[in-house]
Amino acid sequence: MKRNNHSHLPDLHSCTVAVIGLGYVGLPLAVEISKSKISLRSAKNLDRKVIGFDINNERLNELKAGVDKTNEINKEEFLLTNNLEFTSDNSILSKADLFIVTVPTPIDNNKAPDLTALKNATTTVAKAIKNRIHDTLPIIVYESTVYPAATEEVCIPIIESITSFACNKDFFCGYSPERINPGDKKHKLVNIIKVTSGSTKESSEWIDDFYGSFINAGTYKASSIKVAEAAKIIENTQRDLNIALINELAIIFNKIGIDTLDVLDAASTKWNFSKFLPGLVGGHCIGVDPYYLTYKSEKLGYYPQVVLSGRRINDGMSNWIVEQLVLLMAQRKINIGGARVLILGLSFKENCPDIRNSKVFDLISKLEQYHMNIDIVDPLICPKEVFKMSKLSVFSIIPSEIKYDVVIAAVAHDQFKGLSDLDWKNIANLNGVYIDLKGIVPKHISSFRL
Ligand SMILES: NC(=O)c1ccc[n+]([C@@H]2O[C@H](COP(=O)([O-])OP(=O)(O)OC[C@H]3O[C@@H](n4cnc5c(N)ncnc54)[C@H](O)[C@@H]3O)[C@@H](O)[C@H]2O)c1
Structure with a gap:
C-alpha cells in the first residue's frame, strides 16, 4: 500500500x-x-x-x-x-x-x-x-x-x-x-x-x-463503535427477555389452568402493554447474542442476573413442553414408547429455511429419550442438509397415510397456517394429542398450547 x-x-x-x-x-x-x-x-x-x-x-x-x-x-x-x-x-x-x-x-x-x-x-x-x-x-x-x-x-x-x-x-x-x-x-x-x-x-x-x-x-x-456494537446486542437481548417473561407466564398460567394467548389478548387492550408471544427461542441471534453481552460483562466483573435468567427460562422450554406432552399422553392412555409423533416445522423460525440452532432439535432429542417414533415435515428446509447434520429425515408435505398419536406444531410456516380444520383433524387419530407452540392449531382442536 x-x-x-x-x-x-x-x-x-x-x-x-x-x-x-x-x-x-x-x-x-x-x-x-x-x-x-x-x-x-x-x-x-x-x-x-x-x-x-x-x-x-x-x-x-x-x-x-x-x-x-x-x-x-x-x-x-x-x-x-x-x-x-x-x-x-x-x-x-x-x-x-x-x-x-x-x-x-x-x-x-x-x-x-x-x-x-x-x-x-x-x-x-x-x-x-x-x-x-x-x-x-x-x-x-x-x-x-x-x-x-x-x-x-x-x-x-x-x-x-x-x-x-x-x-x-x-x-x-x-x-x-x-x-x-x-x-x-x-x-x-x-x-x-x-x-x-x-x-x-x-x-x-x-x-x-x-x-x-x-x-x-x-x-x-x-x-462510537462501542455504542453501535452495544445497540445491536441489546436489541436482541431485550427481545430474548421479553419472550422469556411470556414463557415463564405460560408455565404459571398452565398451572392455573388458563390459556396464555387468551390472557395476552386481554392484556393487549391496554395502550402500553407490549405483546410478545411464548415459544422456543432458537437461531443464531436472539438465543446467542445475550451470551456475547454476558461474556463481556463477566470479564468486567459483573455477573448479569436478569439476562441470564431469561436465557435459562428460554433454553428450558423444550423440557417443560415434553413434560406436558408426556402427562397428556399418560392421561389419554397413549403408549409413550413407540408413539407416532409428527412435528410440523424444523427451522428456527417461520418462513425461513435456516435450521442452525433450532430448538426443535432439542425437542426431538427429548422425545427420542422416551423412544417415540418421530416424523418431521418442513416444506422450506433442505432435507439433505438436515440428514447430513442429524441423520433425521424430513418430509416436505404432511404424510396422508399415517394417523399420528401426537402432532406438534413447532414452527408457524405459512403452509401450516393455511391448514383447514379438517386438514388438522386428519393428521392425528381420534385420541391424538395436538401440541401447539405457535398458536396456529384451531383452539378447539389443540390439546395444549403455549
Ligand atoms: N442471519 C441473521 O438474521 C442476522 C441478522 C443480524 C445479524 N446477523 C449477524 O451477522 C453475521 C453473519 O450472519 P449470517 O446469518 O449471515 O451467517 P451465515 O452463516 O449465513 O453466513 C456467513 C458466511 O460467511 C462465510 N465465512 C465464514 N468464515 C469466513 C471467512 N473467514 N472468510 C470469508 N467468508 C467466511 C461462510 O461461508 C458463510 O457463507 C453474524 O455475526 C450474525 O450474528 C445475522
Missing part, C-alpha cells in the same frame, strides 16, 4: 467494496450495493464495484448460478446486480477500498463467543490491505454481531499486527450492525434504519454517507 501522510478516504461514488462472508447478511448487502445506481444522499451516479468473497466454494458456485438457498435473493434480483463478482480468491481483495465483514459469530459449547470466523476474516482483510496499491486509505466495517468493544479489542489489533499499519492513520474501522430478519419480506435491508459508526469523525461520516447512499430508510450515526 502506498502510505499517505494525510488521511485520504476513497471516493464514495466509485469505490470498490468487498463483502466478506456471503450468508444471510452478506449476500443481500452485496446485492443491494451493486444494484444501486444513484446515491440517495447526493443524487450522483454510482459506479461501484462489489467483490463478494466467501471461503465456501459450494455457496459461491450456487451464487454464480443465481441460486440463493437462504431464499433471501431471488433470480430476478440477481439479474439486477451490476459489477458484482463472487470469489474465494484472496488476491482480488487488494483491489477493494471498503471491506465489510459479515461472517458468523456463534457461541461455543460453553456458551462463550466463538470469534474464529471473525478473526480469520480479519486476517484475510489485513493481508489484502497490506498488498493494496491505492492513494486512498482503506476502511473496514464490521457487521457481524459482537460484544461491545470487540472491534477495537480483537479486530483492530489483528489488522495492526499483520500490516504494521496504525488504525486512524493508515486505515479506518467502523461498525454497522445488521438488523435483517430472515424470511421477513417486509423488513429488508434497505427499509430498516442502519446504525453506523466509525473510528474517527471523518470516517464515521464517510461510512454513514456510504450506507445512506442506498438504504431507503436512512441511517443513524452512533456516537
Whole structure:
C-alpha cells in the first residue's frame, strides 16, 4: 500500500467494496450495493464495484448460478446486480477500498463467543490491505454481531499486527450492525434504519454517507463503535427477555389452568402493554447474542442476573413442553414408547429455511429419550442438509397415510397456517394429542398450547 501522510478516504461514488462472508447478511448487502445506481444522499451516479468473497466454494458456485438457498435473493434480483463478482480468491481483495465483514459469530459449547470466523476474516482483510496499491486509505466495517468493544479489542489489533499499519492513520474501522430478519419480506435491508459508526469523525461520516447512499430508510450515526456494537446486542437481548417473561407466564398460567394467548389478548387492550408471544427461542441471534453481552460483562466483573435468567427460562422450554406432552399422553392412555409423533416445522423460525440452532432439535432429542417414533415435515428446509447434520429425515408435505398419536406444531410456516380444520383433524387419530407452540392449531382442536 502506498502510505499517505494525510488521511485520504476513497471516493464514495466509485469505490470498490468487498463483502466478506456471503450468508444471510452478506449476500443481500452485496446485492443491494451493486444494484444501486444513484446515491440517495447526493443524487450522483454510482459506479461501484462489489467483490463478494466467501471461503465456501459450494455457496459461491450456487451464487454464480443465481441460486440463493437462504431464499433471501431471488433470480430476478440477481439479474439486477451490476459489477458484482463472487470469489474465494484472496488476491482480488487488494483491489477493494471498503471491506465489510459479515461472517458468523456463534457461541461455543460453553456458551462463550466463538470469534474464529471473525478473526480469520480479519486476517484475510489485513493481508489484502497490506498488498493494496491505492492513494486512498482503506476502511473496514464490521457487521457481524459482537460484544461491545470487540472491534477495537480483537479486530483492530489483528489488522495492526499483520500490516504494521496504525488504525486512524493508515486505515479506518467502523461498525454497522445488521438488523435483517430472515424470511421477513417486509423488513429488508434497505427499509430498516442502519446504525453506523466509525473510528474517527471523518470516517464515521464517510461510512454513514456510504450506507445512506442506498438504504431507503436512512441511517443513524452512533456516537462510537462501542455504542453501535452495544445497540445491536441489546436489541436482541431485550427481545430474548421479553419472550422469556411470556414463557415463564405460560408455565404459571398452565398451572392455573388458563390459556396464555387468551390472557395476552386481554392484556393487549391496554395502550402500553407490549405483546410478545411464548415459544422456543432458537437461531443464531436472539438465543446467542445475550451470551456475547454476558461474556463481556463477566470479564468486567459483573455477573448479569436478569439476562441470564431469561436465557435459562428460554433454553428450558423444550423440557417443560415434553413434560406436558408426556402427562397428556399418560392421561389419554397413549403408549409413550413407540408413539407416532409428527412435528410440523424444523427451522428456527417461520418462513425461513435456516435450521442452525433450532430448538426443535432439542425437542426431538427429548422425545427420542422416551423412544417415540418421530416424523418431521418442513416444506422450506433442505432435507439433505438436515440428514447430513442429524441423520433425521424430513418430509416436505404432511404424510396422508399415517394417523399420528401426537402432532406438534413447532414452527408457524405459512403452509401450516393455511391448514383447514379438517386438514388438522386428519393428521392425528381420534385420541391424538395436538401440541401447539405457535398458536396456529384451531383452539378447539389443540390439546395444549403455549
Ligand atoms: N442471519 C441473521 O438474521 C442476522 C441478522 C443480524 C445479524 N446477523 C449477524 O451477522 C453475521 C453473519 O450472519 P449470517 O446469518 O449471515 O451467517 P451465515 O452463516 O449465513 O453466513 C456467513 C458466511 O460467511 C462465510 N465465512 C465464514 N468464515 C469466513 C471467512 N473467514 N472468510 C470469508 N467468508 C467466511 C461462510 O461461508 C458463510 O457463507 C453474524 O455475526 C450474525 O450474528 C445475522
